[in-house]
Amino acid sequence: MTKDAFIKLLQDELEYENELYGNTLIKELEEWDSMSAMILIGVVAQNFGVTLKANDIEAITTIDSILEIIGSDKFN
Amino acid sequence: MGAQISAISYIFPKNKITNENLQKEFPDYNFSKFEKKVGILNRYVVENGETALGLATEACEKLFHLTDKNNIDFLLYCTQSPEYFLPTTACLLAKNLKLPIGIGALDYNLGCSGYTYGLSLAKGLIESGQVKNVLLVTAETYSKYINPKDKSNRAIFGDAASATLITTSEQNNISQILFGTNGDGAEHLIVKNGCSYPYDPEANEIVYGTDNLYTDNDLYMNGPEIFRFTTEQIPNFVLSILNNQNLEINDVDQYIFHQANSFMLNQIRIKLNIPKERFYINLADGGNTVSSTIPIALKRYLDQNQSSSSRKIMLVGFGVGLSWSGGIITI
Numbered sequence: 276m277t278k279d280a281f282i283k284l285l286q287d288e289l290e291y292e293n294e295l296y297g298n299t300l301i302k303e304l305e306e307w308d309s310m311s312a313m314i315l316i317g318v319v320a321q322n323f324g325v326t327l328k329a330n331d332i333e334a335i336t337t338i339d340s341i342l343e344i345i346g347s348d349k350f351n
Numbered sequence: 352m353g354a355q356i357s358a359i360s361y362i363f364p365k366n367k368i369t370n371e372n373l374q375k376e377f378p379d380y381n382f383s384k385f386e387k388k389v390g391i392l393n394r395y396v397v398e399n400g401e402t403a404l405g406l407a408t409e410a411c412e413k414l415f416h417l418t419d420k421n422n423i424d425f426l427l428y429c430t431q432s433p434e435y436f437l438p439t440t441a442c443l444l445a446k447n448l449k450l451p452i453g454i455g456a457l458d459y460n461l462g463c464s465g466y467t468y469g470l471s472l473a474k475g476l477i478e479s480g481q482v483k484n485v486l487l488v489t490a491e492t493y494s495k496y497i498n499p500k501d502k503s504n505r506a507i508f509g510d511a512a513s514a515t516l517i518t519t520s521e522q523n524n525i526s527q528i529l530f531g532t533n534g535d536g537a538e539h540l541i542v543k544n545g546c547s548y549p550y551d552p553e554a555n556e557i558v559y560g561t562d563n564l565y566t567d568n569d570l571y572m573n574g575p576e577i578f579r580f581t582t583e584q585i586p587n588f589v590l591s592i593l594n595n596q597n598l599e600i601n602d603v604d605q606y607i608f609h610q611a612n613s614f615m616l617n618q619i620r621i622k623l624n625i626p627k628e629r630f631y632i633n634l635a636d637g638g639n640t641v642s643s644t645i646p647i648a649l650k651r652y653l654d655q656n657q658s659s660s661s662r663k664i665m666l667v668g669f670g671v672g673l674s675w676s677g678g679i680i681t682i
Contacts, residue, residue, distance in 0.1 A: 306381070307561075309574050310561075312574065313574060313575070313578055314388065314614070316575060316578055316582075317582070317614060321618065326583055328575070328576070329573055329576045332575050
């Protein structure tokens with residue numbers, strides 16, 4: 276999956292009105308909540324076989340930081 | 352000789368809390384998204400004075416319209432909302448129900464894995480020839496443990512009770528039940544105070560998740576960790592149950608799992624490639640009622656899909672402990 280495709284997928288699943296970019300500080304968005312965390316864990320697990328832990332969720336800043344946790348080798 | 356489920360009933364408290372009610376209290380939270388993703392429209396909670404024992408009594412009385420209570424010779428009561436520290440709530444339930452003096456009765460403390468555990472215990476009691484008819488009751492009032500300012504848990508959990516009659520049968524209609532236990536995850540779903548550690552009237556309010564508040568006197572759930580446990584552990588557990596019974600995914604007519612959250616259930620379903628029509632999700636009315644979700648879902652499924660031919664149904668419960676259990680029933 277490309278980075279852009281991942282961001283698009285996340286956008287669709289989270290159903291945010293805000294447009295997401297690599298440098299978006301996702302947890303700063305008003306729409307971020309515990310449901311978002313659940314959806315994010317689900318999307319990542321289903322597409323990359325990586326399960327984000329509670330402390331991964333805590334560490335997240337930008338969308339790019341999510342990509343780093345997943346592993347840049349998983350993106351083309 | 353085997354054991355079988357002969358009848359099921361369940362009950363909710365009368366006090367219904369809709370998402371609209373919660374929206375008024377928490378105007379900043381997106382309840383329409385909650386509804387769509389988590390799949391809960393309303394939940395029921397006890398009001399002042401109502402207890403899990405009261406709900407359990409009502410659920411059993413409803414069951415006695417279908418069956419003769421004088422045949423019951425064992426009462427299994429699954430709850431984490433006991434009436435007192437002691438005596439055993441099952442003794443009080445037996446009294447309320449005017450069950451015969453000669454029965455056995457015990458409580459056991461399990462949450463979302465409790466119903467399938469109960470089936471296993473009932474099967475053991477019956478198949479070892481000790482008893483013939485087991486009344487398995489689940490009842491929970493988590494609402495009493497939830498901080499009023501904890502919107503996530505207030506939205507997810509509801510109170511309820513169920514009663515199931517398990518009897519002897521010629522066929523073996525409750526398969527071997529498998530189990531899993533991991534106390535390392537105990538801290539992820541917990542009420543810390545009020546038991547061996549006293550209730551603390553001055554406990555600090557702690558913020559977690561999305562502006563939810565709780566204290567150590569209240570129920571705490573680490574959503575992401577519980578979600579991770581479930582989506583990592585349960586798909587493989589389902590495969591172990593199939594393997595144990597020499598079955599393939601499509602040999603099972605219906606999968607009825609603990610109704611925790613429809614998003615999470617779908618994650619499990621997709622991971623296992625279970626077709627949608629074989630996978631039961633129905634928690635819109637009632638929410639997550641802990642050990643009662645499986646009997647409620649099973650009863651709803653059977654009422655909605657009446658059939659003269661027998662069906663294989665996989666039941667799996669998972670949650671607080673962490674604890675999980677499951678197997679296959681034929682009904």
